Structures are given as structure tokens and as C-alpha cells.
Amino acid sequence: MKKRKVLFLGESYRADAITWMKGLKEFGDFEICTWELQTPITSKLNRFKRILEYVFSPISIRKTIKNEKPDMIIAERTTSYGFLAAISGLHPIAIAQQGRTDLWPEGSILLPFKKIIQKYAFKKADLIHAWGPVMTISMKAIGVDMNKVLVIPKGIDLNLFSPSINNSTKIEAIVTRSLQPEYRHDSILLAFSILNQRGIDFSLTIVGDGTRLHYLKDLAKKLQIENKIIFTGRIPNTELPKLLQQSNIYISMPITEGVSASLFEAMACCSYPIVSDIPGNQSWIKHRDNGQLITIDDNEQLADELIWSFENTESRNQAIFQNRKFVEENVNYDINMKIISDKYHELLKVRQT
Missing domain, CATH: 3.40.50.2000 (Glycogen Phosphorylase B;)
Structure with a gap:
């Protein structure tokens, strides 16, 4: 044939x-x-x-x-x-x-x-x-x-994006979206600056490349949080699962979205999703049920919900198990x-x- x-x-x-x-x-x-x-x-x-x-x-x-x-x-x-x-x-x-x-x-x-x-x-x-x-x-x-x-x-390949529970005593967040204006990385950095001002420990890994890379690095320095931010640059997709498995919170703040494979990858790896409150994310995430929905560019809300999600360990653990089950059945x-x-x-x- x-x-x-x-x-x-x-x-x-x-x-x-x-x-x-x-x-x-x-x-x-x-x-x-x-x-x-x-x-x-x-x-x-x-x-x-x-x-x-x-x-x-x-x-x-x-x-x-x-x-x-x-x-x-x-x-x-x-x-x-x-x-x-x-x-x-x-x-x-x-x-x-x-x-x-x-x-x-x-x-x-x-x-x-x-x-x-x-x-x-x-x-x-x-x-x-x-x-x-x-x-x-x-x-x-x-x-x-x-x-x-x-x-x-x-x-997504569920053998590659396998579950791993991060029990760290601090927020270890990750962003895996392209470094373009529509993904609002600057808003994320501003939210983490608020956490820093409140004396909350964290690390933030920003994966990928894009037109905003240098601007975002300069912004992190200006906000005096550059020692807590890791910019990986572009990496092979095969390295992504390990980074997601090492994080306990996944953040994505696009202003428009169809279907995000990166969200599914995070859900599969048991990284708790905090995403922008837009239709493309509302299809998969219900607020304070299996993740959180944040108003676009609301840095204060993002900071508050990061704290809430980290402090409510039981709710977060229920969500990540629920999300893994969802991707196994649908994605x-x-x-x-x-x-x-x-x-x-x-x-x-x-x-x-």
C-alpha cells in the first residue's frame, strides 16, 4: 500500500x-x-x-x-x-x-x-x-x-509530561509562554515584586525567548528581584517537563488564547495553574477549583492569588490531582x-x- x-x-x-x-x-x-x-x-x-x-x-x-x-x-x-x-x-x-x-x-x-x-x-x-x-x-x-x-x-505526551509533586516551602513558579507583549510577562514580574515587598520568598523561572527578553531582564533589575528570576532562554522541548515538574505553580497571563498546550503540559506535570481570566482559559480552569483565573494586568490580584494558592495546600493538591486526571482522559x-x-x-x- x-x-x-x-x-x-x-x-x-x-x-x-x-x-x-x-x-x-x-x-x-x-x-x-x-x-x-x-x-x-x-x-x-x-x-x-x-x-x-x-x-x-x-x-x-x-x-x-x-x-x-x-x-x-x-x-x-x-x-x-x-x-x-x-x-x-x-x-x-x-x-x-x-x-x-x-x-x-x-x-x-x-x-x-x-x-x-x-x-x-x-x-x-x-x-x-x-x-x-x-x-x-x-x-x-x-x-x-x-x-x-x-x-x-x-x-500532549503523557509519558514525557509525567506527574511530580513539588512540596517546597516556598513559591517556585514557572512561565513557559513566548516573550511577546501579549503574554504580559511584565505584569507577572510586577506581581512578584509585590510578593518581594511583603517578604514572601519565591523563585520564578521564565522559559523561552522573544522580543521582550531584554526589557524583562531590565525590569527585574529595576524591581530588585533579578536574583530570584531565572531566564532560561529558548530550550529544547524535551527539557521542559523537568522544569515543570520542579515548579509548584504555573503562570500564564495572555490577553488572548485559543487552546494552550503549555497549560495542558503544566496540568499533566502537577504544576498548579494560575492563568488570565479569558474564554480560552475558562474552558479548562474554574477559579479556586482546579486553578485560578486572574483579571488581565491586575498585578495586585495575581499577587494575592499566588499567596492564597500557596497557603491553601489542600486545595492546591486536590486541584493538581484533578488536573492530571483531566488530561489523561481528554488530552x-x-x-x-x-x-x-x-x-x-x-x-x-x-x-x-
Whole structure:
């Protein structure tokens, strides 16, 4: 039987993309080839170059299709790579909405254009991935055919992200989100500065890289907490489980969220989640039940809830066991990626007949 080949459009280095492709290889026996934009957005000039590259990318993608001869095409982010998949001429197409709407940033002058290309991508797609229920709200609102939507997270490797209880006598927190403005690391540092002023001992590990790295290091110095903050920089994903297992509190303060694999990873490792009070997090976390929900940029509330969660050991322990059980039942990579892979084979079978 001929091995099926999938062309992936998207940033292949991202952890989410790696999980997606790895799962298709393991559980669908797919061969994967990739295509992605090459210009990084590091300056205004590069942003212009990337737009030009995007405009001419259909030619490059069709050349890749001609050379690689894939059986189907998949793409992340409906307003960029998803649209490119939709105009590639190849079917079946599976596209994934990465955020709550993918229409981001909300004040962008390109928003009307993004709405048009997203609608076209939804129309042309044979399968639409919603990694969580919060993503379906915007889809329904614009009339997407929900029969094409598969609502299931990719899942995480529960053997790799295994449980470990941290019984430290101080707060040992971790943040694993990209160091970009929308993840509000500055608000987190300000909250820990409040803890420091109150004489509460802690350590905070900030994992990853991004445009705010130097600013955040300077802010930690300004707040006089730099000796309690560890900036790891970018690390291999294989090193992440150990860091999560060593922490007793996981913090994530995005201003927008679709489905956070990093939250699931923390839940699997028994790191207690304190996250921003937005729809993407409300799907999984109930306040002072299995974690905490914090108003965006409310540094005082974050500081107070950090103290509450640490002092209420029994409540925290109940939550972390509950969370581990939840991910085992709903976010198991082995189970979920088998379902997704089978769906792709089903699409290919239908396309043949």
C-alpha cells in the first residue's frame, strides 16, 4: 500500500507544529513535507519583505506540490497559511484555527481583508481543526459549516509530561509562554515584586525567548528581584517537563488564547495553574477549583492569588490531582492524534471515490 504524504504549511519549528506532524507520522504512517515563509518579522523592513513573500508564495507552494506530489495539505492559522492552502489547488485540505478567532491583532487595518481570506479558507477546507471549544464560537458566528469542524486538542505526551509533586516551602513558579507583549510577562514580574515587598520568598523561572527578553531582564533589575528570576532562554522541548515538574505553580497571563498546550503540559506535570481570566482559559480552569483565573494586568490580584494558592495546600493538591486526571482522559496525545490521523485517511478515501 502506498505511503500517504502530507504537505504542512506553517512554522515547522513551533512546538505545536512539531506535535501535529509527529503525531501524523506515528499514528497515521504519513510522510511529511513542509513549506513555510522564510522572512522573520524582526523589523519594519522585514515585515514588508514578508508581505511580498506571502503575495508570491502561491507560485512557490505549487512548485513544491509538483515536486513532492503530496496527497493532502494541512495548514495552521486560517488567515495566513490556511488561505494559502485553500488556493493551492490541492485537496483534501485540513486547516487549523490557532487562536480564539485568528483575527489578530484586533485593531489591525488589515482586519477586513483578513476576514475575507479567512472566510474563503473555511469554505474551501475539507476539515477545520478547532483545538478547543472556545474556537467554535467565532466559527458559528460567521456561518462556518460545523459538519467540517473537528473539536479536539492534539494532546500532549503523557509519558514525557509525567506527574511530580513539588512540596517546597516556598513559591517556585514557572512561565513557559513566548516573550511577546501579549503574554504580559511584565505584569507577572510586577506581581512578584509585590510578593518581594511583603517578604514572601519565591523563585520564578521564565522559559523561552522573544522580543521582550531584554526589557524583562531590565525590569527585574529595576524591581530588585533579578536574583530570584531565572531566564532560561529558548530550550529544547524535551527539557521542559523537568522544569515543570520542579515548579509548584504555573503562570500564564495572555490577553488572548485559543487552546494552550503549555497549560495542558503544566496540568499533566502537577504544576498548579494560575492563568488570565479569558474564554480560552475558562474552558479548562474554574477559579479556586482546579486553578485560578486572574483579571488581565491586575498585578495586585495575581499577587494575592499566588499567596492564597500557596497557603491553601489542600486545595492546591486536590486541584493538581484533578488536573492530571483531566488530561489523561481528554488530552492524551496517543488517543487524540490517532483520531486525527484516522480522519485524514477517511478524507483521502472519500477523495478517491
